[in-house]
Structures are given as structure tokens and as C-alpha cells.
Amino acid sequence: MKKGKLLVKGASEVVTCSGFQAKKGKEMQDLKVIPNGSVVIEDGIIKAVGPTEEILKQYDESQYEVIDATGKAVLPGFVDSHTHLVFGGYRAEEFSWRLQGQNYMEIMEKGGGIVSSVRSTKAASHDELYKVGMKRLDSMLSFGVTTVEGKSGYGLDLETEIKQLEVTNKVNEDHPVDVVPTFLGAHAVPPEYKGREDEFIDYMTNDVLPVVAERKLAEFCDIFCEKKVFSVEQSRRHLSKAKELGFKIKIHADEIVQLGGAELAAELGAVSADHLLQASDKGVADMAEKNVVATLLPGTAFSLKEDFARGRYMIDQGCAVALATDLNPGSCFTESIPLIFSLATLYMKMTTEETITAITINGAAAVDRADTIGSIDIGKKADMIMLEFPSYHYIPYHIGVSTVEKVIKNGVLVFDKEQGGGRLC
Ligand SMILES: N=CN[C@@H](CCC(=O)O)C(=O)O
Numbered sequence: 001m002k003k004g005k006l007l008v009k010g011a012s013e014v015v016t017c018s019g020f021q022a023k024k025g026k027e028m029q030d031l032k033v034i035p036n037g038s039v040v041i042e043d044g045i046i047k048a049v050g051p052t053e054e055i056l057k058q059y060d061e062s063q064y065e066v067i068d069a070t071g072k073a074v075l076p077g078f079v080d081s082h083t084h085l086v087f088g089g090y091r092a093e094e095f096s097w098r099l100q101g102q103n104y105m106e107i108m109e110k111g112g113g114i115v116s117s118v119r120s121t122k123a124a125s126h127d128e129l130y131k132v133g134m135k136r137l138d139s140m141l142s143f144g145v146t147t148v149e150g151k152s153g154y155g156l157d158l159e160t161e162i163k164q165l166e167v168t169n170k171v172n173e174d175h176p177v178d179v180v181p182t183f184l185g186a187h188a189v190p191p192e193y194k195g196r197e198d199e200f201i202d203y204m205t206n207d208v209l210p211v212v213a214e215r216k217l218a219e220f221c222d223i224f225c226e227k228k229v230f231s232v233e234q235s236r237r238h239l240s241k242a243k244e245l246g247f248k249i250k251i252h253a254d255e256i257v258q259l260g261g262a263e264l265a266a267e268l269g270a271v272s273a274d275h276l277l278q279a280s281d282k283g284v285a286d287m288a289e290k291n292v293v294a295t296l297l298p299g300t301a302f303s304l305k306e307d308f309a310r311g312r313y314m315i316d317q318g319c320a321v322a323l324a325t326d327l328n329p330g331s332c333f334t335e336s337i338p339l340i341f342s343l344a345t346l347y348m349k350m351t352t353e354e355t356i357t358a359i360t361i362n363g364a365a366a367v368d369r370a371d372t373i374g375s376i377d378i379g380k381k382a383d384m385i386m387l388e389f390p391s392y393h394y395i396p397y398h399i400g401v402s403t404v405e406k407v408i409k410n411g412v413l414v415f416d417k418e419q420g421g422g423r424l425c
């Protein structure tokens with residue numbers, strides 16, 4: 001009777017990240033590591049975790065399929081809590097323009113940037129978007145990601161926003177990685193609405209948002225609150241309606257200019273505020289007080305050659321910090337978790353422990369799932385990774401390279417470098 005019963009046995013360390021809510025400030029440092037540990041899984045759920053000796057006394061290993069984790073570290077699956085997963089086309093030329101000195105907003109103002117991806121996403125079929133979405137999820141899985149958030153926002157009209165969200169929901173159904181859908185219809189002002197930003201927000205708020213709610217296509221609503229994009233007042237209006245309709249809230253906040261997005265996130269009870277390169281001291285204090293997860297995206301700052309968000313300061317002020325890739329076709333085209341580890345530890349003054357917390361339990365909190373994923377705790381989904389190495393310290397140490405050997409999703413082995421390194425089901 002082994003079906004659905006898995007024993008991950010004798011890991012040199014089980015990095016549990018134990019907890020059922022976001023870790024704030026100093027709590028981020030404590031990974032609650034069990035040396036020489038084992039994990040018992042039944043029907044996709046963690047049934048027991050503890051020192052191997054104790055687990056083997058309580059559970060008869062002959063009743064389980066066994067993964068031998070001797071000499072390997074086991075951690076919760078990573079949660080990439082901010083991505084623009086489904087988009088059509090690419091913008092490689094913009095990368096070279098940026099190398100030549102043009103900045104992100106200049107490119108956006110001359111018709112490149114987000115609206116360029118809007119054109120390609122409108123032109124792409126459902127099937128084309130599905131294929132690239134699945135491919136990107138495969139890549140994320142290989143880095144140990146078991147849950148991602150995926151935003152729309154390359155439609156900016158009813159039909160294309162719906163198409164993106166339908167594809168997001170479909171890849172969620174078909175791929176082992178879970179995808180949390182977010183509606184980001186207010187991602188940019190389309191050219192036909194230039195100078196009529198309020199009308200566009202009214203359209204998104206009154207005509208598109210209710211359809212997304214009615215069809216249950218997204219769990220979160222997000223907005224790009226930024227100078228020359230959407231003001232704090234427009235963001236407040238749009239997000240307040242979203243809340244009334246039952247969406248949870250995220251905000252692209254204080255990325256390029258200090259506009260007050262962090263403060264707005266706290267005022268509205270957002271689950272997370274993201275980017276935050278320019279967040280004010282008051283914004284940081286407000287987020288800490290109101291338990292808004294500060295989701296930092298160092299890959300984007302790196303790619304845009306901007307100063308990094310003040311991760312160290314935010315943690316010291318008692319914030320819960322999450323880290324994510326921000327995978328998107330413009331400002332940061334990467335699925336690379338190792339890159340995020342390098343940037344957070346080497347450039348943002350975050351410790352390895354804080355970085356792991358930021359991409360496990362705090363990532364889970366950023367998608368409002370800290371009660372079911374993000375840690376190795378009894379009763380949670382068995383989403384786990386096994387490294388090729390004996391300790392979590394190898395993750396940032398092996399610079400830019402994935403240290404993940406195996407990925408277990410809902411109690412099933414779905415990726416194994418030893419079996420070729422592709423998706424197994
Ligand atoms: N800053 C706004 N939105 C995206 C970038 C989207 C794009 O450039 O296509 C972000 O989170 O970085």
C-alpha cells in the first residue's frame with residue numbers, strides 16, 4: 001500500500017521555514033532547521049516531519065515509497081510571488097536601447113515598453129500563449145518553484161485581458177506548478193486613451209473588473225501606481241472597487257518615483273506592495289504596521305541599473321519582505337531564482353536565511369497562502385525541494401546556478417535532475 005505515501009528520508013537538514021503566516025523583521029532569520037530529518041507525506045499532504053530516528057520509530061518505511069535524501073538538504077518549494085507569466089512576443093531590442101542609455105520610462109513614452117507587449121499579446125492566439133506559459137513554468141519548476149503568481153496586463157482591453165487570464169487559469173490546471181492569477185488591467189495607458197487616463201480607469205473599473213469577478217478569473221487585483229501611469233487617487237478608486245468585488249489587492253508601488261504607493265497599500269489593506277525602490281520611511285513603517293508584505297524584485301533593479309530596494313532597512317523596521325523574479329518581457333526577463341539569491345545576499349544586505357524566508361513562507365504570504373504552502377509543516381501541501389548539496393548555504397554560494405536536484409509537488413516527484421531534468425508529469 002504505497003500509493004500516495006512518500007517518505008523523504010535522512011536529509012542532512014530539513015529547512016522547515018515553519019510557520020503559518022508572514023515572518024516579520026527578526027523572525028525572518030530563523031529557518032527552524034531539523035538536522036538529519038525526514039518528512040512523511042500522505043495523499044499530497046505533510047503528515048509528519050522530525051528527526052529521522054523519531055520518524056522511523058513511528059512510521060514503517062516499508063509502507064512508503066522512499067526518497068533517500070542522505071547528504072542533501074530539503075526545503076519548502078519556492079514561491080515566486082510576482083510574475084507577468086503569460087505574454088506574447090519579446091522586446092530584446094529594448095534591452096540594447098537601454099544599454100545605449102535610454103531609460104525604461106523614455107522607451108515607454110515613445111510607444112515601446114508595456115504597450116509594445118500589448119500589441120504582441122493581442123496578436124497571439126490562446127494556444128500560442130498557452131505554449132509559452134507552459135514553457136516558462138517548466139523553466140521555473142527547474143529552479144525549485146512550486147507556486148507562482150501570474151498577472152494579466154498585456155491586454156488593456158476586455159477581450160485580451162480575459163484571454164490572458166483564461167490562459168493563466170488553463171496553465172494552472174495543466175501544469176504541476178500552481179499559478180495564482182492576478183488581474184492587472186490597469187498596467188499602462190493604451191495610446192487611444194492618452195490624455196484620458198481617468199476614462200481608462202473608469203473603463204477598467206466599471207466594464208472590465210466586474211466581468212473578471214463574475215467569471216472568477218483572478219484572485220488578486222493589481223495596478224501600476226506610478227508617475228505618468230496611474231496616480232494614487234486613480235489607484236485608490238480602482239482598487240477600492242476591486243475590494244468591493246472580492247479581490248485581494250496588490251500594488252506596483254514606488255518603483256520609479258516616490259509617489260505614496262506603499263502608504264496606499266497600507267491604507268487599503270493590500271496583501272502586498274511590490275517593487276518599492278523609492279518607498280518612503282513612512283511607507284515602510286505603514287507596511288510594517290498593517291502587515292503588508294513588501295515584495296522586492298531585485299532582478300528588475302539590476303536589469304534597469306537602478307539602486308536596489310532597501311531590503312535591509314525594511315526588515316530592520318519590522319516588515320515582512322518577500323522576493324520574486326518579476327518575470328516579464330521588458331524590465332526583467334528571467335525565471336532565475338539563483339539570480340535573485342545572488343542579488344539579495346550580495347547587494348541588498350539580506351542574509352541567506354532572510355532570503356530563503358522571503359522566497360518561501362513570505363512568498364506564500366504574498367499570495368495569501370501562508371496557511372497551506374511555504375513551509376514544511378504538518379497539514380500543509382507537500383511542496384518541497386531537495387538540493388544536490390547538504391546545506392541551504394550552498395544556494396547563494398553556487399552563484400547563478402540552480403542547486404535543486406528534485407522537486408516534489410503535492411507529494412509527487414515532478415522534477416529530477418537525476419532523471420534528465422525535465423518535467424516528469
Ligand atoms: N513596472 C511595471 N510592470 C512590470 C514591467 C512590465 C514590462 O515592462 O513589460 C514590472 O513589474 O516590472
Ligand SMILES: [Zn+2]
Nearest residue numbers: 082084252326
Ligand atoms: Zn510587475
